[in-house]
Amino acid sequence: MKKGFKKVTADEIADMADNGKDVSQFFTNEFEIKPPEKQKTQRVNVDFTFDMLQELDKLAAELNISRQAVIKSYLRHALDQHCMAVKKVM
Numbered sequence: 001m002k003k004g005f006k007k008v009t010a011d012e013i014a015d016m017a018d019n020g021k022d023v024s025q026f027f028t029n030e031f032e033i034k035p036p037e038k039q040k041t042q043r044v045n046v047d048f049t050f051d052m053l054q055e056l057d058k059l060a061a062e063l064n065i066s067r068q069a070v071i072k073s074y075l076r077h078a079l080d081q082h083c084m085a086v087k088k089v090m
Contacts, residue, residue, distance in 0.1 A: 008026065013026050046071075053067075056070055056071065
């Protein structure tokens with residue numbers, strides 16, 4: 001540790017800010033928050049069996065959401081699960 005350098009806790013920084021002191025020295029712009037970019041939507045066609053459509057419609061009715069919302073949410077969940085499984089293997 002450098003001579004004359006005192007480690008400052010988050011609570012101490014918060015107290016300084018509450019007392020009107022400049023605490024900008026403790027922060028960097030390294031993790032700058034940016035507004036999310038608008039994601040472009042692309043329409044695709046997917047073929048489902050009649051039985052699968054019936055299951056999707058039943059689930060959509062149970063959840064009180066559209067068939068499309070069921071498909072999108074379940075697909076998102078499956079993709080997230082896959083990504084987590086791949087990361088664990090690495």
